[in-house]
Amino acid sequence: MKLKLTLITLLFSLHCIAQDYNVDMQVYKSDVSQTSYARDSTANALVIYDYGNSFIDKETFWLRCQVKQKIKILKAEGIDRGEIEVKLYKGKSSKERIKNIKGATYNSENDEMVKTILEPSAIFREENENYTLVKFVLPKVKVGSVITYSYETQSRFITKYQPWYFQGPDPVLYSEYNTSIPANYDYHVKLVGGRLLDVNDVTIEYNCLEVGRGGAADCTIRKYVMTDIPAYKPESYTTTSLNYISRIEYELNEVKRFDGGVDKLSKTWDDVDKELKTDADFGRQIGKRSLVKNLLPSDIMSIEDQLEKAKTIYQFVLENYTWNGKSERYDVSVKELLKEKNGSVFEINILLENLLNSEGFQVYPVLISTRENGLPTTIYPILTDFNYLILKTTINGKDYFLDATDPYLEFGELPFRCLNQYGRLMDFENESSWEDIKPQGYSLRSHRVNLNFEDDAFFGKVESKFTGYHSHGPKQGYLENPIAYKEGKINSNADFLIENHEVLDFDKTKSDFKEILELSIEPEIIGNKIYLNPFIFKFFTENPFKLEERSYPIDFGYKDIYSYSMKLHLGENLKVAEIPSNISQKLPNNSGTFIFNVESNGNNELTLYFKVKFDLAIYAPEYYDYLKKFMSQVVENQNNTTIVLEK
Structure with a gap:
């Protein structure tokens, strides 16, 4: 009874928000005759119906994802919604593929609804070393058109289950995503964005996957629904849109094999701490006083006031070494920086860490993600979320965050690009921890x-x-x-x-x-x-x-x-x-x-x-x-x- 009541309430609310649009894949004359969307008069297009279904195929064990959309074109700026692109990734031994591309455009002509079908000749492919870009262009799209399309992708790359974007550049009346995940696949599931799900139903399908010798797995069936989703429109005073666009993401944690074994893919922060401590591009270059022996002038080393000495060392790095604009955590070499006098943010700040460390300062590297890169996940470690390195030191009881890439910063100031709420402080003697990054004053x-x-x-x-x-x-x-x-x-x-x-x-x-x-x-x-x-x-x-x-x-x-x-x-x-x-x-x-x-x-x-x-x-x-x-x-x-x- 509770589920029925929920569905009735949802259907009623959809009727209210849809006005005269019909929230399903079928196109009606009223869908074509409508000319506006009252809740957003600035919208270039309106996604009336958005549907996805992802599951593991019972025979091939490939990940299949079926997609359907129905869109109303409201303004000339929305006509390009009829040009669809799907990126298919290539691996060493396999590549993703696309099947069953279908599409149609519905227009009003002489007060009659006319349907024009997508022709195979309007489907194009562009090959790249890493992916295939499939494009298809729906015919006769103009202001007032309603377009529909559907396709299915198939992939063996199930480390990341197919994500689903509820939100995009246009308002969405109804977005539904269905998933079927076998019990032997354990994913971290993350809902991004501030909007709540209208429906989040869970059921179990028993023996959904079967293998030889009696091996079988049940599947968790989920249905996610969001309704009346506003368009994401970028505006001043924000970070990257990836922080806020409503979506569901998956990260494979572990796979339980049918022979009883377990393949652990996701790591804990304890695993990451140990990995980074011995990493040639990171941990093995931190706290190595031999790298900077005899590098500081004697007049700097003789400064007695601790804060003044730290500031002078910081200024020494700024004046003698230049940031090359790169921030990769790979191929890091402080020795190369000392030779070339310019290097990545990791090289420059690790050099600063070594110089401060050699003079007795306790310094910690802090991995962060810049404002343009998005907020790093805090639930579980994903090292690729981080693209930048800063330092933290404490002098006379006061904390200072440091970055020696910008000569116009005062000691203790970070570049604006670094103001992205928090980072991961790496303490290899104890354990890493999250650190709030908030400018003082x-x-x-x-x-x-x-x-x-x-x-x-x-x-x-x-x-x-x-x-x-x-x-x-x-x-x-x-x-x-x-x-x-x-x-x-x-x-x-x-x-x-x-x-x-x-x-x-x-x-x-x-x-x-x-x-x-x-x-x-x-x-x-x-x-x-x-x-x-x-x-x-x-x-x-x-x-x-x-x-x-x-x-x-x-x-x-x-x-x-x-x-x-x-x-x-x-x-x-x-x-x-x-x-x-x-x-x-x-x-x-x-x-x-x-x-x-x-x-x-x-x-x-x-x-x-x-x-x-x-x-x-x-x-x-x-x-x-x-x-x-x-x-x-x-x-x-x-x-x-x-x-x-x-x-």
Whole structure:
């Protein structure tokens, strides 16, 4: 009764979300006549029905996966959904194959539904050393078409069971995946993405596989269903889409042979620790003081202050060895780095580890995955999830994460690409463990403006300060080409003229960048009134959040502050005619604030204060609507605020 009730509820909800679309593979006239999808007016196409079925063939023991889709084309940008690609992998002794490709396009002509079949001549193959790419193009696809296609893949490569993507670039009304896995195959099953399954049913099929001499195995039959799935649409402030697209993945753990033996494929972290400790490209190059003997100058070795010594060693590596942009954990050779003076991130940071270790610092390598590479799996070890190496050391009771690939970072700062939540700290004497990677403090961008009014123009200066991650770009831009950096300031804003530019106390190894601009501004003057937008520099010219719905986190990478203040000296000939209203806004749970104040005092001065503060590095999807409204007000304030002065 409970199962029947669940199915009835699901069918009812499907009827509600499908509107006049029919959630099955059959195409109806109403499917073709529909012209939109109410829940996402921006959708280029709509996946009405998405079906998959994967199982081990009883006779060949190959993995078979049957796929069916029914798609509505809503806009011209969605016409390319009629071009299907399937990648078939090749191995040394076998290769995947595809069977039973079928497809059709349904259009409305003279108020009648017309079906056009996929012809064999529209199926193409491209061969590569590692795979075969099969393409087929459905005929007569246009806006308003409904397309259907189906095929089956067959594979002997069952180490990774066929994954299933519920989510993609288009909204999906209904996605169903069925699996049949023999009991002698034990897989790690991982549901990725924040969406929950609408159906997750499990049954047992007895003796689904039989071999000679009485060998047999039962099968676990699973049915997974998701409904009303929004399209995944990339937007600012996120990591790779692989972190968030809803899907099911499989990793083969072990195979129980019919003769009673067990083949263990998946590893524990204890297995990985032992493997990496003796790995020629990793563990055997860590903590080897002989590799760096006599490499450090004596003046560095004689530094007594521990923190100062560590910083100097870090700077020594930055100044003498260059990152070549590679981050592979293979063919790692510190000796080669010492010879060539450039190398991979593993080589450079292992060199730094050896130098710090030789001077008595306790240093641990930390394997991480960069923001573009996706979050590593924490349930069980998959070494291919990691593509980068950083270090962790503790000095005077404070932890520091280090990466000697970027000369514009301060000691203890990591490149932005490394801010991906966590990594695996490798302690070969004890055991490895997960380590949170969170930048300390706030990154700041600040402008302090001081202006005087003379001869129908404003003259004054802007003191700007950038700290943390906001400082990296200005530091690099200024050091690489000071003239181009200044010209970039001039060209980015035609509303003022820069009279002079000065950078204060520049040091690329420090986590800040300070500059002063002397400038003049000609405001808009109509009659005896002066109109001035006080934001000479704008932090946000448009709202970065534009989606109707966002199902994945808003990942800034770090906490930050945007601060702007202005003091206008009006003199004896000006008075304030109109000033904007003050604003005070907060994000839920005090996770961010927006303050805007304008005041006029009796000394012919007008002061303005603006501050936006984000107190979280990562906001959950539930904050999206709040952030969208919050940023809309911030952008509106900067773009359209006007102060009216009167002569």
